[in-house]
Amino acid sequence: MNCFNHPDKPAIGTCKACSKGLCMECATDLGHGLACKGIHETEVNNLNMIVSKSAEIYSAAPKNTMIAPFFYLFMGLVFAGFGYFSMGGVTDLPFVMGIGFIVFGIVVFVRNRAIFGVKKNK
Ligand SMILES: [Zn+2]
Ligand SMILES: [Zn+2]
Structure with a gap:
């Protein structure tokens, strides 16, 4: 050419x-x-x-960004379920820990979304 x-x-x-x-x-x-x-x-x-x-944008979204929160949510459900059905009460430690995991999972999920959203809009 x-x-x-x-x-x-x-x-x-x-x-x-x-x-x-x-x-x-x-x-x-x-x-x-x-x-x-x-x-x-x-x-x-x-x-x-x-x-x-x-x-x-692609590199700012590692694959585990959305996996971690779901892991915490899953752990929370396991703990809460175990506490509720096996220990027979919502005041037992496993259930409280489970709720803690669920709350933490939601916090991480929302925070990751916020971080990712900001980078996306730039
Ligand atoms: Zn040209
Ligand atoms: Zn030329």
Whole structure:
């Protein structure tokens, strides 16, 4: 492929915005890709920003973010159920601990959602 503007010169790459072939003279290296010098620099910069932003959002959401709260909720239910059915009362320690786990799970869940939501809206 040759340069779109200079058919006699070989292209060193293509513009990320319009995919035209560019020679050394016509291309601007923006770090993440080439752009038509003075024409598509802004477009490609915006494209790069969107790409790096979505990568940031993806990395800000580790897979265990939503697993931990459910683990606490599950533990809470096990403890509360055990306390209620086996120990025969809601004032026993296992039941109280179970409620504690459930409350903690909800708190972690809400907090994780809040953190993730803020990063998403940025
Ligand atoms: Zn272009
Ligand atoms: Zn050229």
